[in-house]
Every structure is written in structure tokens, then in C-alpha cells.
Amino acid sequence: MQIALAPMEGLVDDILRDVLTRVGGIDWCVTEFIRVNDQLLTPAYFHKFGPELLNGARTASGVPLRVQLLGSDPVCLAENAALACELGSEVIDLNFGCPAKTVNKSRGGAVLLKEPELLNQIVEHVRRAVPAHIPVTAKMRLGFDSPDGSLVCATALAEGGAEHIVVHARTKVDGYKPPAHWEWIPRVQDVVKVPVFANGDIWSVEDWRRCREISGVEDIMLGRGLVSRPDLARQIAAARAGEEVVEMTWAELMPLIQDFWLQAKAQMTARQSPGRLKQWLAMLTRNYPEAVELFTVLRRETEPDNVSRLLGLPVAEAA
Incomplete structure (x- = not known):
């Protein structure tokens, strides 16, 4: 079983990946x-x-990073994929799942699921442009407004050379509205010979168990569920191995929140960094009552030094 961290725009940047x-x-x-x-x-x-490309395409803890490209021009995507490989990416991933209106209007992301022939061309061009040992993978949704075309799209990606396909089990129109339709994933797996990853609405170990039972696949990609429960991947890996599942406590999580803040403060402007912290804290409130309390205290705070104090960090250390 492989467990991957999803590429969520505006959320999972290098700081949160770390x-x-x-x-x-x-x-x-x-x-x-x-x-x-x-x-x-x-x-x-x-x-x-x-x-992370400057560090062997690895996070500080040694987890491999893949470059994901989004666009609709097969030739230009291929050229940029080749460059990404030269820069150290060991895998090239292609985005056919983003549901954002601004992205779709510029012919990127999930809107391309309306054009399975183009999906095939993009993967084929990228596959030919990158070294043979570099896998090309793809992420898709179940379709634009209906899952009826998902099998054709998955087939187009696989025949184009995608080594595996991550399926977010919703359509573009569904957005992130529950539920995820895991029952479609085995249908996708039936028409392609490459591995299929299940993605969408896995918030807990119990969700993972139900997803595995319904989808029939072992490999998963975690997004919002992992951001809101930072040890979810570790919990699922333990459950899969038949080991005891031990949940991370707030006391164990707090040092990570502090470090996240120190990195955000160092890399972002004084105006941006507090909002970045609040964004993650808001998601943590789903599982940690302490996050609710901290978010309430920080909600209107915009001064970085005050944020540091409220996180229990000496201002000199956070400067």
C-alpha cells in the first residue's frame, strides 16, 4: 500500500509538506x-x-516530492516536464482534477475531462519527452458533470502512458461536496491495467477501511483529511500492518504548529504569515478542541510578534 499526500493549491506548500x-x-x-x-x-x-528539488527532490524528512504540471498544450507540457526532470523530479504528475473555475476557464484541470483525446495526447507527449525511467502519472476526477465518461478518460490516460492514476471520486461539478463516490473506483480499475489510487473523503481510519472495502484498491491519496489530522497517514499505515493505532496528542502536535509558524514567518510577509497559520488551524479544529480555542484567540490577530507570543514562542526566537 502507498499513501500519498495530495497537491492542494494554496494549502499544501513546502512548509506544510515539511x-x-x-x-x-x-x-x-x-x-x-x-x-x-x-x-x-x-x-x-x-x-x-x-x-525540495534543491534537496534531491526530498522533504527534510526524506519523503520524495513529485512535480505536478497543469495545462492543455501537449508540446509545452512535454518541454516543461523534461526541464522538471533535469531539475531533479523523479516523477512527473499531470493534473486533470482541479475544479477551480479560474483554472478551468483557461483549459486546465478537470475541464479537460471533456476531451479524452487531448488527455491521451498530453500524456503521450510528456511520456516521450522525459527519460524512460521517469514515471508519468495522472490525477483525475470522475468527470466534469457526470461520472459516465470517467472510464473513457482513465483509459485515455493509461493508454497514453500514465503509470498510475489517482481518482478523486467526485466530478468537477461536485466540487468537495460529500459524499465521494468510491463505488466508481473499482469500475475505473477494471478498465485499466495500471494501479488506481483512491482519493476523497478519507478523514479517519474508519473512512479508510470503508473506502478500501468499497473501492477494492489499496493505494490512497490523502488531502484535507491529512491536513486536519496530521497523523492520519501514520494511523492508517499502522492499521494496515495490524499494529495499534495511537493518535497524536495536542501536546505532540503543538511543536509542529510552532515550527510551521516560524517557517511561515520567515518566508512570508508580515501581512501573509498570520493568515497562513490561521488557514491550517481552522482545518485542525475538525479534530482538536484545543485548535478551536487557539484559533479563537488568534482569529483577529495580525501582528506576527503577538502571534508568536500566543504560540508560546519568545519573540526573539521567532524573529
């Missing part, structure tokens, strides 16, 4: 999507989204 992969249980992670339009991007642009 913190979450340190907890354990994650086999690999993916950059936020790197948008490709009509030009070859610069190495600096790739490093902006994946600074």
Missing part, C-alpha cells in the same frame, strides 16, 4: 500544480513551488 511528512506514514508528496501555458518556465519558477 511538517506533515515529518509525522510519518506518507510515502510521497506532490507540488501544488505548476501552471504551463505557452512557454518554457524557468528553473526559479519550479523551485518556487518545489524548493
Whole structure:
């Protein structure tokens, strides 16, 4: 079984990847999507989204990072994929799942599920452009407004050369509205010979067990569930191995929150960093009552030094 950390735009950046992969249980992670339009991007642009490329394409704890590209031009995507490989990415992932309206309007993400022939062309071009030992993978949804075309899309990706396919078990129109339709995943797996990963609505070990039973697949990708429960991958890995599942306490999580804040404060502007912390804290409130209390205290705070004090950090240390 492989457990992957999902590439969530505007949320799972290098700071959160660092913190979450340190907890354990994650086999690999993916950059936020790197948008490709009509030009070859610069190495600096790739490093902006994946600074881990400067560290052997690994997070600080040694978890492999994959570069994810998004776009609709097969030739330009192929050229940028080749560059990403030169920069150290050991896998190229292609995004056909983003539901954001702004992304879809520019022919990126889930809107391409309306064009299975184009999906095939994109994967084929990228596959030919990168070294033979570099896997090309894809992430898709069940379709744009109906899952009826998901089997055709998955087949197009697999026949194009995708080594595995992550299926977010909702359509674009579904967005993130529950439930995820795990029952469609075995149907996708039936029409392709490559591994299929299940993604969507896995918030707990119990959800994982139900997803595995319904989907019939072992490999999973965790998104919001892992961000809101940082040890979820570790819990699932333990359950899969028949070991005792021990949940992370707030006392164990707090040092990670503090470190997340120190990194955010160092890398972002004074205006941006408090909001970045609040974004993660808001998601942690789903599982930690203490996060509710901390979020309430920090909700209106905009001064970084005050945030540091409320987190129990000396201002000098956080400076």
C-alpha cells in the first residue's frame, strides 16, 4: 500500500509538506500544480513551488516530492516536464482534477475531462519527452458533470502512458461536496491495467477501511483529511500492518504548529504569515478542541510578534 499526500493549491506548500511528512506514514508528496501555458518556465519558477528539488527532490524528512504540471498544450507540457526532470523530479504528475473555475476557464484541470483525446495526447507527449525511467502519472476526477465518461478518460490516460492514476471520486461539478463516490473506483480499475489510487473523503481510519472495502484498491491519496489530522497517514499505515493505532496528542502536535509558524514567518510577509497559520488551524479544529480555542484567540490577530507570543514562542526566537 502507498499513501500519498495530495497537491492542494494554496494549502499544501513546502512548509506544510515539511511538517506533515515529518509525522510519518506518507510515502510521497506532490507540488501544488505548476501552471504551463505557452512557454518554457524557468528553473526559479519550479523551485518556487518545489524548493525540495534543491534537496534531491526530498522533504527534510526524506519523503520524495513529485512535480505536478497543469495545462492543455501537449508540446509545452512535454518541454516543461523534461526541464522538471533535469531539475531533479523523479516523477512527473499531470493534473486533470482541479475544479477551480479560474483554472478551468483557461483549459486546465478537470475541464479537460471533456476531451479524452487531448488527455491521451498530453500524456503521450510528456511520456516521450522525459527519460524512460521517469514515471508519468495522472490525477483525475470522475468527470466534469457526470461520472459516465470517467472510464473513457482513465483509459485515455493509461493508454497514453500514465503509470498510475489517482481518482478523486467526485466530478468537477461536485466540487468537495460529500459524499465521494468510491463505488466508481473499482469500475475505473477494471478498465485499466495500471494501479488506481483512491482519493476523497478519507478523514479517519474508519473512512479508510470503508473506502478500501468499497473501492477494492489499496493505494490512497490523502488531502484535507491529512491536513486536519496530521497523523492520519501514520494511523492508517499502522492499521494496515495490524499494529495499534495511537493518535497524536495536542501536546505532540503543538511543536509542529510552532515550527510551521516560524517557517511561515520567515518566508512570508508580515501581512501573509498570520493568515497562513490561521488557514491550517481552522482545518485542525475538525479534530482538536484545543485548535478551536487557539484559533479563537488568534482569529483577529495580525501582528506576527503577538502571534508568536500566543504560540508560546519568545519573540526573539521567532524573529
